[in-house]
Amino acid sequence: MDPLLSVRGLTVTFGSFTAVEDVSFDIHAGQTLAVVGESGSGKSVTALSIMRLVELGTRGKIEAGEILFRNSDGEVIDLVRQREDQMREIRGNQISMIFQEPLTSLNPVYSVGDQVAEAVILHQGLDKEAANERVLDMFRLVRIPEPEERMAQFPHEMSGGMRQRVMIAMALSCDPKVLIADEPTTALDVTIQAQILGLMRDLREQTGAAVLIITHDMGVVAEVADDVVVMNRAKVVERGPVTQIFESATEPYTQALLASVPRLGSMTGLDKPAPFELVEYQP
Amino acid sequence: MKQITARIAWSLGLILAVIVMCFTLIHLAPGDVAIVIAGDSGAGDPEVIAEIREDLGLDQPFVVQLGGYVGDVAQGDLGTSYRFNEPVTDLITTRLWPTFLLVGTAVSFAIVLGVLVGVFTARRPENPISHGVTVFSLTGYSMPVFWTGLMLVIMFASNVRWFPVSGMRDVRLDGNWLEEWIDIAHHLVLPSITLGVIYLAQYSRLSRASMLEVLQSDYVRTARAKGLAERRVVYKHALRNAVIPVVTVAGLQFGQMLSGALLVETVFNWPGLGRLASDSVFQRDAPVLLGILICSASLVVIINILTDLVYRLIDPRIRVGGAS
């Protein structure tokens, strides 16, 4: 099957610094691809490049490569070569994104309902009333309790987990084909993390969207991913199905990442946590 | 609502304290008002002086005078001017609205233009205009306001005669209300620019800084990720957040603006409160000075409350929880 989104040879620079170098991967409909790496490995920049937000909010520049996307009309287009107005048609509509910090990712001065409705009105051409209906449906879908009351609330009146649900509702409100989630659970409590991951897995099954999840947490990868791409220092160092990565990772860097997940009982008999071994990856 | 009531109650107490403090201060000042007044009418006769003292209640103990004054103020009576021999309340009311007009125009001009300039420079920091604005915002508030006024008069009222040199109306004008207003607006241009320029410099700098910060924020990235046009991202999502510090600062600076207006009114012969104050100072017209002090302190208090309300309108985080 043809991939829905195919990143090929992507290179992104910030001035003289290369944040992403020759990165390639494919995402298929209904699948979840996890991009794993430490902070600074280039995984978030990769995600922002797909949205073409890397040139808008930051000083990054896509130097080379193409990002092929099969849009809702079935055409394959190169996102790198789309004009800004064409990208706006795609952003939040066919490809949408949720971010790491639910606490700061919503505008403090507008109600959450209005913020979600804004995307619906923009992309689906609904009027205010129909948009609010849609928002209500979305809030129910992401299992926000008392959705009617919640819609009128402001971000500061909600917990982090609730806000992340709002972000997910916003991202899914226009039935995107690809959902990019940049560290969606990192800022949340462990129990809320599990809820949000479960929600994302369910929603992927319900909507059939492809999911690109960016994380540094191998636990998250094990929970949701079908395929894994491991990045380190701007480059892809290893890729493969999730089982293969967990069972027989060949790269020392991947092994180190896996080893950083503590196993229950692994510290029995020690009087203090054992220090992690620092693995310097040498290409 | 409870907060607002408490705030108003506290503000009344504050104004009472201002009255007591200023009254005491003026009472402590050396020199006898009765002698000043008597001297003015030509007679240094002790009997006349004693009569004036009695008329003004100056022979009463201080506490009685103070109590009487506070009681009068509560009824809206600020006493009688020694010089104009008119009720201070009337003097102040007629002078109030020209000052309002001047300060209001200046601050609106400074906020609107300042925010626009701030947005522009935050979005295009490398533009030569932005560099010019940076220099202006550094130098703008170092200029003495009365000097700026005189320079503008030399340039735009003397070299090229675009605007009148001073005053608020052209006395020769005999037209309908519209022509009168146009005339006032024409007279208003230079004074309000003079007063506004300092704040324009400050607000453009402040809004640039807050805009730069807001444009880097996560929620602006979210707005962009929604597919919103950049114009909407900036003017709907970023601007409202970026303007919060500007509104706060502008509200807190109202007293400072009244001080500035005092100088600007003197330069342009603008018939406002400031001009009344600087006239009364030389005549040691204590009731008028006291009245102006009380009136401007009350204005500052009222504006602070209004700013608070506007702030609550813009920023919903303040509405609930009630953090000061």
Add this chain to the structure above:
Amino acid sequence: MTAVSPEQGDLGPPGRQALRLFVRNKAAVFGALLLTAIVFMTLFGSFFYDQDPSRIIARPLQGPGEGDAPALGTDYLGRDVLAGVVNGGSTSLTVALVAVLLVIVIGVTIGAISGYYGGWIDVAFMRFTELFQVLPALLFAMVIVALFSPSTRSVAIAIGLASWPQTARLTRAEFLRLKNLEFVKAARAIGASDFRIIWQVIFPNALPPLIVSITLIMGAAILFESGLAFLGLGDPQSQSWGLMIGLSRQTFLNGWWTVTFPGLAIFATVLSFSLIGDGLQDAFNPKLRGR
């Protein structure tokens, strides 16, 4: 900003780093040089330009380069404008210096005690501060000066009395921030007295923002003094830039130079303080640069 431990003080590495950053900031260095030049002119200018500013030396209202006029022309009485500019700074600078000292003494004391002790002392002091904040400063100062007869001393006191609340608030905020940090707790734990904690432990750490603020208040005090002098509320015996402009108010349309040059002198002085203050701000807080 992370807390600096008291041992590092203002002469330690952070102070040195701030100095290095300050020296690298072109605008700040320009401000410092400008101020040095102005102070030098005020102190020693009359040695180089020996002309009595109160003497009538030529026909009135001659522009620069006209007839027998001196370099910057003559005023409405025929006095030398350049001599006035050279000598006019001493009053402004003296008044500003005294006023700022007063601001520091009142503002820092009230702010420190208020922030450190909190509770009802804080409430009482802050309400007292608010009392002064609602009075428009220039108006208040003007009334004080007029009632107690204008002199260099009364002007300085009036400016000081009208300007201290800002410093009190800033000091209080710094003390509130610092008083719960580890090194203060440590000082308390070893039994240091309140006096010692306030002045030797917290105060040195509150200095950076205070220094910035005081520099800017210095500029504001000069504007303040020139404004009062312009209104005619300066010491009538003294030479002052503001007074020169005020006296020329009736005639300035016939002689732009009589107000332009004294005004430029005020502007340059205030600007130098603004630039220095800005440079210090950036030097103490490198992260906020360009804001």
